[in-house]
Amino acid sequence: MPSEKTVYQPNPALSKIAYVSSLNQYQEMYQRSIDNPEDFWGEIAKQFHWETPIDINKFFRYNFDVTKGPIFTKWLDGATTNISYNLLDRNVRNGNGDKVAFYWEGNHPDDYSRLTYKKLLEEVCRLSNVLKSKGVQKGDRVAVYMPMILEAVVTILACARIGAVHSLVFAGFSADSFAERILDCEARVLITSDGVWRGEKLLQLKNICDQSMARCAQKGHNVETCIVVSHLQRVTAPNGTQIKTNKTPMQEGRDVWWHEVVPQASTSCYPEWMQAEDPLFMLYTSGSTGKPKGVLHTTGGYLLYAATTFKYVFDYHPNDVYWCTADIGWITGHTYVVYGPLANAATSVLYEGTPFYPDNDRFWEVVSKYKVSQFYTAPTAIRALMKFDDSLVKKHDLSTLKVLGSVGEPINPEAWLWYYRLVGHEKCSIVDTFWQTETGGHVLTPLPGACPMKPGAASFPFFGVQPVLLDESGKEIKGEGEGYLVFSRPWPGLMRTLYNNHDRYESTYFAKFPGYYCTGDGARRDADGYLWVTGRVDDMLNVSGHLMSTAEVESVLTEHHGVAEAAVVARPHPVKGECLYCFISTTDTAHFDDKLLKDLKQLVRERIGPFAQPDVIQDAPALPKTRSGKIMRRILRKIAVNDRDVGDISTLADSAVVEQLFSARPANA
Numbered sequence: 001m002p003s004e005k006t007v008y009q010p011n012p013a014l015s016k017i018a019y020v021s022s023l024n025q026y027q028e029m030y031q032r033s034i035d036n037p038e039d040f041w042g043e044i045a046k047q048f049h050w051e052t053p054i055d056i057n058k059f060f061r062y063n064f065d066v067t068k069g070p071i072f073t074k075w076l077d078g079a080t081t082n083i084s085y086n087l088l089d090r091n092v093r094n095g096n097g098d099k100v101a102f103y104w105e106g107n108h109p110d111d112y113s114r115l116t117y118k119k120l121l122e123e124v125c126r127l128s129n130v131l132k133s134k135g136v137q138k139g140d141r142v143a144v145y146m147p148m149i150l151e152a153v154v155t156i157l158a159c160a161r162i163g164a165v166h167s168l169v170f171a172g173f174s175a176d177s178f179a180e181r182i183l184d185c186e187a188r189v190l191i192t193s194d195g196v197w198r199g200e201k202l203l204q205l206k207n208i209c210d211q212s213m214a215r216c217a218q219k220g221h222n223v224e225t226c227i228v229v230s231h232l233q234r235v236t237a238p239n240g241t242q243i244k245t246n247k248t249p250m251q252e253g254r255d256v257w258w259h260e261v262v263p264q265a266s267t268s269c270y271p272e273w274m275q276a277e278d279p280l281f282m283l284y285t286s287g288s289t290g291k292p293k294g295v296l297h298t299t300g301g302y303l304l305y306a307a308t309t310f311k312y313v314f315d316y317h318p319n320d321v322y323w324c325t326a327d328i329g330w331i332t333g334h335t336y337v338v339y340g341p342l343a344n345a346a347t348s349v350l351y352e353g354t355p356f357y358p359d360n361d362r363f364w365e366v367v368s369k370y371k372v373s374q375f376y377t378a379p380t381a382i383r384a385l386m387k388f389d390d391s392l393v394k395k396h397d398l399s400t401l402k403v404l405g406s407v408g409e410p411i412n413p414e415a416w417l418w419y420y421r422l423v424g425h426e427k428c429s430i431v432d433t434f435w436q437t438e439t440g441g442h443v444l445t446p447l448p449g450a451c452p453m454k455p456g457a458a459s460f461p462f463f464g465v466q467p468v469l470l471d472e473s474g475k476e477i478k479g480e481g482e483g484y485l486v487f488s489r490p491w492p493g494l495m496r497t498l499y500n501n502h503d504r505y506e507s508t509y510f511a512k513f514p515g516y517y518c519t520g521d522g523a524r525r526d527a528d529g530y531l532w533v534t535g536r537v538d539d540m541l542n543v544s545g546h547l548m549s550t551a552e553v554e555s556v557l558t559e560h561h562g563v564a565e566a567a568v569v570a571r572p573h574p575v576k577g578e579c580l581y582c583f584i585s586t587t588d589t590a591h592f593d594d595k596l597l598k599d600l601k602q603l604v605r606e607r608i609g610p611f612a613q614p615d616v617i618q619d620a621p622a623l624p625k626t627r628s629g630k631i632m633r634r635i636l637r638k639i640a641v642n643d644r645d646v647g648d649i650s651t652l653a654d655s656a657v658v659e660q661l662f663s664a665r666p667a668n669a
């Protein structure tokens with residue numbers, strides 16, 4: 001295994017053609033972005049269309065210090081633009097109309113199609129017109145629950161074109177979770193598809209939406225329009241037979257088929273000119289107190305940041321084919337499947353299925369089919385694929401690859417090396433991109449042609465980003481050391497607020513250390529100045545790249561009448577990165593048995609989604625608590641991994657509980 005000192009140099013052939021080809025050049029550009037943001041971002045902004053020009057006096061303002069007044073960030077305030085215009089019309093005018101924007105690859109290898117920039121613009125205009133005819137206006141929220149199909153991209157850009165705020169929810173969240181999010185953003189229009197095949201599993205998305213809409217109605221909120229893409233009947237089912245969707249129930253007056261309204265609509269739609277600081281989209285992310293947070297991104301700064309990070313971090317050149325495997329329902333799908341690539345007139349692959357269908361080499365097959373040059377995926381996928389025989393990778397021609405990306409969680413050196421050697425043939429750069437739903441785009445990452453790589457290090461800040469490490473007292477750690485990862489100023493893509501909850505925005509991200517945006521992650525700086533993200537420092541856990549809070553899962557578990565108290569901790573997992581280990585105290589009348597275990601797992605799946613299902617549930621007649629009644633999770637984390645080195649337990653009300661829990665670890669733990 002490589003040590004912290006082991007460094008892998010970028011391939012000289014890659015450096016030679018890269019936009020940034022040496023560490024020196026990166027450092028110069030970085031310094032300029034910090035010293036003179038107006039100049040740095042102003043030059044980038046010139047590539048885009050601004051209907052009302054940028055006012056240099058209002059280029060960039062912010063306050064990060066809660067003691068000095070409300071927190072705010074504004075970039076390019078007063079300028080107006082439209083993102084869909086910049087991603088589509090501008091590219092068509094620049095001669096990219098016939099260029100492929102997306103190659104769509106279906107779950108089944110027999111299903112594929114493509115969409116050019118010109119055609120994408122037409123489809124976006126059609127849907128924009130339909131949305132307008134349904135009464136959607138600037139500022140209205142549109143809820144989206146979609147699989148990885150071209151209509152999902154069309155939906156996002158149609159919202160952007162008319163100034164509606166899209167609110168996508170990953171189509172793996174349960175009906176309850178989706179309903180909670182629709183209610184929070186008060187969306188009156190919902191866009192979905194009848195269903196989707198993921199591997200051999202059929203997901204009936206419209207049914208889930210029906211349940212969500214019914215739940216909303218119970219709470220007095222009515223979704224007025226639900227547009228449904230008829231997808232299942234046009235694709236190949238896993239067993240080779242076409243399935244019919246005439247069973248999809250459609251509610252008269254509310255539900256409409258996409259194909260009955262969109263193709264008829266006009267292919268031109270004048271864009272709504274938006275203020276740079278007008279909302280573009282919201283996206284929910286887990287909060288450590290349970291209720292999801294509606295992260296809000298705005299127009300001008302997000303455009304600049306998505307475009308610039310995409311260009312430099314993937315070193316995208318005009319004839320490259322780029323593929324990001326992230327689902328469109330996560331921030332990675334927003335910034336690096338849709339906005340970033342299209343802002344650069346890129347050609348991308350949009351893949352509907354899983355890495356394992358029809359076989360465990362599907363990713364590599366798709367890379368060679370489309371001659372992919374940049375491939376971006378998550379460590380959890382890499383770890384899952386590493387388990388299979390090397391021949392599954394080796395039998396495919398992966399020689400077109402230049403840059404390999406990783407996102408979502410720390411990548412362990414073993415997975416990094418497998419990716420580097422087997423997939424990248426030791427000639428590709430690996431970009432380990434650290435960022436968050438809140439940051440809008442990459443904030444720490446190596447640049448592929450410039451930065452010598454260390455396996456597992458997110459390395460250096462992107463342009464305009466100023467990371468700082470703080471100790472518990474808020475003192476800056478200079479040089480080598482480990483601490484809270486915070487940022488001392490905003491970059492253009494940082495979120496602006498939490499939807500309808502600016503107080504929570506301030507208290508979650510800015511209260512702990514006045515003057516800094518607090519990521520909630522820890523990081524270490526090594527002797528060479530590289531940054532290594534060490535993981536969450538709050539009560540959040542990251543299962544297969546899905547962030548969730550322990551509080552969120554605990555509150556679901558305690559909903560069960562048999563559960564008196566629950567405590568959830570993260571435990572390391574070889575493939576998922578982390579998994580959930582739950583401690584349950586039953587009520588006096590309940591029994592901890594297989595039925596209860598099954599019910600609890602099912603409850604979590606229903607309330608949150610299948611990805612949140614606990615790996616272990618342990619019977620805990622009592623929990624380790626301080627005298628003031630606070631559960632000591634530090635100790636529970638030790639029990640979860642069966643590490644008896646629990647440290648100081650003198651503050652516990654009853655220290656015997658610890659031994660009881662160790663000896664009662666379940667057989668599957």
Ligand code: WTA
Nearest residue numbers: 407408409410432433434435436437533547
């Ligand atoms: C974690 C995903 C280490 C981190 C884009 C962060 C990472 C959270 C990395 C955000 C990385 C993401 N190395 N940790 N390269 N990338 N994380 O909002 O804990 O879904 O705070 O955004 O994922 O997850 P989110």
